[in-house]
Amino acid sequence: MTEVLNGPVYAEVPAPVFKLGPKGTHITIRGLTKYFAGWPLYENFDLDIPKHKIVSVFGPNGCGKSTLINMIAGLVPIDAGEILFDGKSLQDTKIGYVFQNYREALFPWMRTIDNIAYPLKLEGQSKAEVDRRMAELVASFDVKFDLNRYPYELSGGQQQTASIMRALAPKPEVLFLDEPFSALDFEMTLFIREKLQEVFMQTGTTMLLVSHDLEEAVYLADEVLLLTKRPTKVAEVLHYGDARPRTLETLSEASFIQMKKRSLEIFQREVRR
Secondary structure, X not given: OEEOOOOOXXXXXXXXXXXXXXXXXXXXXXXXXXXXXXXXXEEEEEEEEEXXXXXXXXXXXXXXXXXXXXXXXXXXXXXXXXXXXXXXXXXXXXXXXXXXXXXXXXXXXXXXXXXXXXXXXXXXXXXXXXXXXXXXXXXXXXXXXXXXXXXXXXXXXXXXXXXXXXXXXXXXXXXXXXXXXXXXXXXXXXXXXXXXXXXXXXXXXEEEEEOOOHHHHHHHOOEEEEEOOOOEOEEEEEEOOOOOOOOHHHHHOHHHHHHHHHHXXXXXXXXXX
């Protein structure tokens, strides 16, 4: 109690304590709340996302999978709650984002190479630094198409490759991927999956992937985050530990089949509720 002379007595109310996640947590989410048209999508939602892991987000239609990563990435405002990255704010964290609609994600008036280099130039890097990083990305993705062409002159798979290269250019701490394969053919999907795995194995970048394809979600994940119907909660978090790099042979492994089966069981349980 704090007493004020000849005045009222006020109780000291302690400030709420933000409790960080357990050791190894990268993103800590506490009390996340989001309403749409007066109805709760997320309400007092808590989540710990591990560092140096790929987390796939999967759940019923309309549960807010993309909205969740968009709120974490700061693209959609939250109504309440707090999100910290290694104890830091979003403003102090370097992130990358790969959008589902790659046709709208790239600047059509810029050459593809300038699109990819854009975040590096925003950081004020020198031409030598930009050129060096661009050379690394071109080698890593084994780029065979002409980066001096404009995005609209490229195929969909080439545009999405450029989008991922741009997101990775500044070496983000966290990479967000919102259904990055949904508009790609199977051949290009396999290529991008392989490249993302290579990047992950080289850098350990924390990745948060939204997918509507359960096989894809499990194949890439270290953890599968399964969500409920709205108001959305965590149904379960499944850990998948098969060694990388994962290949087409992985799809027939007993451990993969069991993980996919268990994920599907939880998904169907939540859909029926």
